[in-house]
Amino acid sequence: xxxxxxxxxxxxxxxxxxxxxxxxxxxxxxxxxxxxxxxxxxxxxxxxxxxxxxxxxxxxxxxxxxxxxxxxxxxxxxxxxxxxxxxxxxxxxxxxxxxxxxxxxxxxxxxxxxxxxxxxxxxxxxxxxxxxxxxxxxxxxxxxxxxxxxxxxxxxxxxxxxxxxxxxxxxxxxxxxxxxxxxxxxxxxxxxxxxxxxxxxxxxxxxxxxxxxxxxxxxxxxxxxxxxxxxxxxxxxxxxxxxxxxxxxxxxxxxxxxxxxxxxxxxx
Amino acid sequence: xxxxxxxxxxxxxxxxxxxxxxxxxxxxxxxxxxxxxxxxxxxxxxxxxxxxxxxxxxxxxxxxxxxxxxxxxxxxxxxxxxxxxxxxxxxxxxxxxxxxxxxxxxxxxxxxxxxxxxxxxxxxxxxxxxxxxxxxxxxxxxxxxxxxxxxxxxxxxxxxxxxxxxxxxxxxxxxxxxxxxxxxxxxxxxxxxxxxxxxxxxxxxxxxxxxxxxxxxxxxxxxxxxxxxxxxxxxxxxxxxxxxxxxxxxxxxxxxxxxxxxxxxxxxxxxxxxxxxxxxxxxxxxxxxxxxxxxxxxxxxxxxxxxxxxxxxxxxxxxxxxxxxxxxxxxxxxxxxxxxxxxxxxxxxxxxxxxxxxxxxxxxxxxxxxxxxxxxxxxxxxxxxxxxxxxxxxxxxxxxxxxxxxxxx
Numbered sequence: 001x002x003x004x005x006x007x008x009x010x011x012x013x014x015x016x017x018x019x020x021x022x023x024x025x026x027x028x029x030x031x032x033x034x035x036x037x038x039x040x041x042x043x044x045x046x047x048x049x050x051x052x053x054x055x056x057x058x059x060x061x062x063x064x065x066x067x068x069x070x071x072x073x074x075x076x077x078x079x080x081x082x083x084x085x086x087x088x089x090x091x092x093x094x095x096x097x098x099x100x101x102x103x104x105x106x107x108x109x110x111x112x113x114x115x116x117x118x119x120x121x122x123x124x125x126x127x128x129x130x131x132x133x134x135x136x137x138x139x140x141x142x143x144x145x146x147x148x149x150x151x152x153x154x155x156x157x158x159x160x161x162x163x164x165x166x167x168x169x170x171x172x173x174x175x176x177x178x179x180x181x182x183x184x185x186x187x188x189x190x191x192x193x194x195x196x197x198x199x200x201x202x203x204x205x206x207x208x209x210x211x212x213x214x215x216x217x218x219x220x221x222x223x224x225x226x227x228x229x230x231x232x233x234x235x236x237x238x239x240x241x242x243x244x245x246x247x248x249x250x251x252x253x254x255x256x257x258x259x260x261x262x263x264x265x266x267x268x
Numbered sequence: 269x270x271x272x273x274x275x276x277x278x279x280x281x282x283x284x285x286x287x288x289x290x291x292x293x294x295x296x297x298x299x300x301x302x303x304x305x306x307x308x309x310x311x312x313x314x315x316x317x318x319x320x321x322x323x324x325x326x327x328x329x330x331x332x333x334x335x336x337x338x339x340x341x342x343x344x345x346x347x348x349x350x351x352x353x354x355x356x357x358x359x360x361x362x363x364x365x366x367x368x369x370x371x372x373x374x375x376x377x378x379x380x381x382x383x384x385x386x387x388x389x390x391x392x393x394x395x396x397x398x399x400x401x402x403x404x405x406x407x408x409x410x411x412x413x414x415x416x417x418x419x420x421x422x423x424x425x426x427x428x429x430x431x432x433x434x435x436x437x438x439x440x441x442x443x444x445x446x447x448x449x450x451x452x453x454x455x456x457x458x459x460x461x462x463x464x465x466x467x468x469x470x471x472x473x474x475x476x477x478x479x480x481x482x483x484x485x486x487x488x489x490x491x492x493x494x495x496x497x498x499x500x501x502x503x504x505x506x507x508x509x510x511x512x513x514x515x516x517x518x519x520x521x522x523x524x525x526x527x528x529x530x531x532x533x534x535x536x537x538x539x540x541x542x543x544x545x546x547x548x549x550x551x552x553x554x555x556x557x558x559x560x561x562x563x564x565x566x567x568x569x570x571x572x573x574x575x576x577x578x579x580x581x582x583x584x585x586x587x588x589x590x591x592x593x594x595x596x597x598x599x600x601x602x603x604x605x606x607x608x609x610x611x612x613x614x615x616x617x618x619x620x621x622x623x624x625x626x627x628x629x630x631x632x633x634x635x636x637x638x639x640x641x642x643x644x645x646x647x648x649x650x651x652x653x654x655x656x657x658x659x660x661x662x663x664x665x666x667x668x669x670x671x672x673x674x675x676x677x
Contacts, residue, residue, distance in 0.1 A: 104447060120375070120440070120448075126382070173417045175438040175450035177379045198379040199435045 032151075039150035039166045045189035047142055049218070051078045056267055057215075057243035058089075063131045066233045072129065077265075081142040083254045087262065088129075099128070099135070100259045106135060109259045116260050132205060132226040132236040147174035148181065162187040178204075190221055203229045210237070216244045242267070275580055279587035282560065290592065293556045297596025297649070298603060300549040304542050304645050305604035306635075310615075311534040313635040321630050322527035323520050325466050326388070326399045328366075328492035329501045331523060332508065333516045337489060338523075343372050343442050347515060348487035357511045358493065362504050365397040366493035370478035374441035376421070376471055378429035385425070385471050387441055389478020398494050400461055401472065408433045408457030411474050418474075419453040422467030423460055431455055439471070443483045451481055462630040546649060549596075550656040557589055557660040568664050569672030578665040585664050589657035590650075597646045597653075605642070608635050 055078045062071045073090040087098040096111035106119040119135065128135050136143070147170055154165035166183045170176035179199035184192040195206040211223035220240065228234035244267050252258050253265060283290050323329055337345035358366045370389035375382055392410045396402035411418035419437065421429070431437055436452050443449035453473065461467045479486060495504055501519045508517045521528035561568075568581055614632040 170436070170452065173452050175440070175452050177377055177436065177438050177452075179379075199431075204379060 035152050036150065038164070039152045039168075040145065042152070042164055042166060042185045042189065043145060043150055043168075043183070044142075046183075046185050046191050047081065047145075049189040049220070050191075051081065052245040054079055054247055054249045055216075055243065055245050056247060056249065057240045060239045060241060061129075061131060062237045062239075063129075064233070064235050064237070077249055077253050079249055079254055084138070085253055085259070086138065094129070097129070098259055098262070099138070100254065100256065101135075102254060107256060107259055114260075116256055132228055132234060133238075137207075137226070144168065144181075147171060147176050153182075163192065188219060190219060192221075205229055211239070215240060218245065272580070272583075275584040275587060279584050280591060282564070282584075282588055283591055286560070286563075289556060289559070293552060293592055294596045294599060296552045297549050297593060297653070298600040300545045301597050301600025301646060301649055302604045302607070304538075304545050304649070305601065305642050306607055307541055308538045308641050308645065309604070309608045309635040309638065310633065311538055312638065312641070313615075313633040314629055315531050315534045316636075317629040317633055318527045318530045319520075321463055322524035323494070323498075324400050325461070325463060326369075326401065326470070326492065327520050327523050328398055328494045329498050330493055330495075330505050330508070330517065330519050332491040332512060333489065333518070335514070335516050338516065338518070341371065341373065341489070343444055343482050343484065343489075346370075346444075346484055346487035346489050348485065349512075351486075354491065357508060358491070360504065360507070362495050362497070362500055364494045364496050365394065365402075366491060367391065367394040367398055368475065368488040369490045369492065370475060370482065370484070370487075371489045372441050372482065374439055374471075376425070376429065377438040377440065378431040378435070380430045381428060383425060383428060383468070386469055387439060387478065388470055388472050389475045389481075390472065391475050392472070398492060400466075401459065405457040406460040408455070411456055411472075411477070413474060413476075415476050415480055416474060417451060417453045417477065418456040420457040420459060420472040421455055422470060423458045424464060424467040425469075425471070426455065426458055428468065433458060439473070439481070441482060443481070445483065449481050449483070451477075453477075462632075542645060542648070546652060549649065550653065553589065553593065553653055554656055554660060556592070557585065557657050558663070560588070561585060561660045561664040564664075565667060565672050568667055569669040572667070573669040573673060582661045582665040585661035586654055586657060589661070590654050593650050593653035597650050601642060601646055605637060608637055611635050612637075 055076075057076050058073065059076060060071060060073050062069060071091075072088055072094055074086050074088045076084065076086040078084050082101065082103050084101040085098065088094045088096065096109075098109045100107045100109075107116050108119055109116045126134060128138050148168035149171055150166050150168045152164050153167045156163050156165075164185050164187070166185060168181040168183060170178060170180070177199075179197045179201050181197065182193075182195045184194075186192060190209065190212055192209050193206065196204050198204050205226060205228050207224055207226045209221040209224050211221070212219055213222050214220070215222055220243065223237065223239045225235050225237040247267070250265070252263060334345040334347040354368070367390055370387075372387050374385055374387035376385050377383075390401075391413075392401060394402075405420065406423060408420070411420065419439065421431075421437070426432055429437065433455050436454050438450060438452050440448060440450045459467070459472075461470075473481075475488075479488075495501060505517050505519050571581065572578065612634065614634050616632050617629075618631075
């Protein structure tokens with residue numbers, strides 16, 4: 001075939017054209033994949049930063065409403081990505097109320113009735129101790145990884161840090177009522193903001209980090225505030241006063257018997 | 269004209285000697301008859317509505333369950349039959365429609381609210397002639413067949429959850445191993461029901477989706493059926509009891525004892541009301557007739573003195589009574605037929621609907637013209653009315669002519 005014939009050009013051009021499309025698609029999917037991986041890595045990193053293998057903390061929670069405000073103190077322990085134990089220590093009215101989350105279930109203990117109750121899953125999304133946090137927010141489990149598809153939608157710089165904005169869309173059939181969540185995470189896995197949207201993509205509530213300090217030898221979002229965007233002047237603030245990470249916690253902490261009859265444990 | 273036929277015009281004319289009194293008595297009888305017939309019609313409509321609601325709201329005329337399900341309607345009390353044996357048993361000339369259902373308690377959640385519900389998995393096409401769910405949805409469509417993550421809610425439930433067609437809700441229940449079964453489902457349709465509790469309390473998904481969600485393979489919780497002739501329900505249930513000896517087969521009146529009780533109570537109430545009204549009518553009538561007879565004491569004496577037999581006087585007074593009650597009853601019948609007819613398109617209970625719901629009746633009542641009831645009540649009043657006038661008639665007939673003629677006023 002003549003090298004410079006019209007047919008040759010046409011074929012070459014077609015080939016180039018297809019090759020380009022192929023290349024573009026390849027780049028696009030791999031970028032998308034890389035993007036998803038990055039988002040997942042950031043969220044896993046954040047969960048890990050929060051919980052480590054083991055973590056322990058003393059937290060003060062302030063529930064604010066237009067006409068009242070109350071403050072509660074609780075101790076929390078976590079193990080792995082799922083297990084969580086929280087017990088209130090103050091005020092005395094609420095002291096002793098405890099919540100235990102294990103892989104498949106959540107239990108609460110109320111000293112007033114001296115009963116351990118298994119929480120139906122329906123309650124997991126309900127308010128915890130009258131605050132703006134749900135039981136789900138509280139246990140900070142890895143359900144967010146299973147139930148959502150995550151994508152980095154924005155990268156920005158602020159005060160020498162890189163901020164990643166992640167948009168999390170619930171997977172089909174996953175038991176999630178939100179339309180989406182947006183999460184802002186710093187490159188060192190400090191979560192700065194998490195916003196919950198309803199299915200009309202109207203923001204419903206937003207959690208913002210208001211103080212980042214050293215805690216147990218690492219930088220940690222020690223003060224966070226969950227703000228209701230639907231009701232004026234409704235917010236709940238948690239401040240971690242004391243905390244430790246990767247201290248091996250005894251297995252008995254995460255048992256139903258310990259939920260009911262707490263065995264003494266103190267940070268080493 | 270013989271003596272016997274002569275008393276007819278005499279009785280008729282005597283009625284109009286004191287026309288005001290007669291008209292008032294007519295009115296009393298007419299109103300009494302009207303109240304009996306209309307009350308009966310409306311009670312009947314109400315009971316009909318209660319029974320219809322009870323059977324149409326998923327109960328059917330009868331149901332099959334696992335033993336124990338009715339006491340504790342949870343996922344454990346399921347049953348699974350080879351499809352052929354169920355088809356064969358339900359293939360009866362009596363059975364109009366039947367369907368298999370998964371039916372368990374659960375919770376539905378939206379972004380803002382959650383609500384306890386009964387989760388039902390079924391094939392909607394088979395609900396035609398079986399329950400209200402066989403009717404068209406008020407908006408949207410039915411879930412696509414198979415394991416589709418789609419759900420139909422009641423309109424009011426959707427309002428309560430602040431959700432709508434196209435949005436996602438989460439369903440929670442307990443699966444066969446006692447763990448939490450949950451799934452996100454898209455709302456694809458909304459249904460309207462005549463009872464608020466149905467609209468708020470039931471959600472529908474496909475049978476396959478329900479079975480896979482609860483991990484119960486091909487088991488179901490309920491088989492419901494309707495019959496061509498509801499009267500045959502007991503014999504049909506007895507037959508099914510023999511086929512499925514280890515299952516619990518029940519009639520609608522076992523399942524909805526309240527509706528059954530309402531039916532009995534309303535029949536008793538109609539009876540009591542009829543008797544009370546009749547006693548009132550009877551007093552009025554006897555009083556009128558006693559007066560009429562008393563006024564004509566001299567006349568009766570004279571007639572007897574001229575040779576009229578007491579038996580004819582008795583018949584004459586009774587004939588007067590028959591005319592009086594008869595006209596009153598006919599007028600009452602006409603008014604009641606008219607007033608029932610005025611509501612044949614339905615009496616909307618409107619603001620009372622919440623109260624009607626409480627008793628399980630629909631929001632709109634449809635009174636029917638039941639000619640048998642109308643004639644039964646009318647003839648009862650008529651015959652008993654004549655009978656109660658035996659007393660004044662007898663008093664008129666047994667006067668001694670000499671004393672009555674000489675009696676001066």
